[in-house]
Amino acid sequence: MNGCLFCGIVAGEVPAFRVADEPDGVAFLDTRPVFKGHVLVVPRSHLISLSDLPAGALPGYFRLVQRLAVAVETGLGAGGTFVAMNNKVSQSVPHLHTHVVPRTKGDGLRGFFWPRTRYADDTEAQGYADRVAAAL
Numbered sequence: 001m002n003g004c005l006f007c008g009i010v011a012g013e014v015p016a017f018r019v020a021d022e023p024d025g026v027a028f029l030d031t032r033p034v035f036k037g038h039v040l041v042v043p044r045s046h047l048i049s050l051s052d053l054p055a056g057a058l059p060g061y062f063r064l065v066q067r068l069a070v071a072v073e074t075g076l077g078a079g080g081t082f083v084a085m086n087n088k089v090s091q092s093v094p095h096l097h098t099h100v101v102p103r104t105k106g107d108g109l110r111g112f113f114w115p116r117t118r119y120a121d122d123t124e125a126q127g128y129a130d131r132v133a134a135a136l
Contacts, residue, residue, distance in 0.1 A: 006042045006095035017122075017129035020068065020136055024060035027068050029129050030099070032116045035107060037076045037128045039100040041065050047096040049087040067136060068100045075135030076128070078102035082109065 008014035009028060016028035019039055030038040043061055047053055053061060069081045082101040088094075103109065119125040 004046055004095050005093050006040075006097060007046050010042065010044050017125045019071070019129050019132045020064065022064060024057070024064045027064070027100075027132075029119075029125055032118070034082075034099075034101045034109065034116060035103070036117060036119065036124075037072055037078070037102040037132060039068055039072055039132060041068055041098045041100060043096055048094050049091075049096060050085060051087070053096060065098050065100065068132070071132050071135040072100050072102050075131040075133075076102045079104045 005014060009016040010026050018026065018028045020027040020041075023044070025041050025043050027039050027041045030040050041061075041064055043053060043057065065083065069083055072078060072081050080103045082099070082103050084099045084101070085097070091097075101109075119128070
């Protein structure tokens, strides 16, 4: 869709730290991560909310999300992950996306008040993307 940031990433027109690029979706680092290694998973087609995802696409898309949750945990040595999706309200980009956030015990994440952090530079971000991709 013209003007959609995530469609631009899927098309390769907008740079992103890609973790996965598969028929069922594309995964890349969030530029404003809750914790470093926070990945966004998006379907290849422009859809706004979960209700727009065709039933036939559900298994492949959520299989990719599931694999990313394991890869984030394994690749980053995290204690677990937080997997979440906003639908319309609080959706900063109007394109369906699933957050996969690495978690560690005592990381300070409480409820839905997500602190945000930044990568020191592109090299650090690419390192996180590479570690998750390698574990995938």
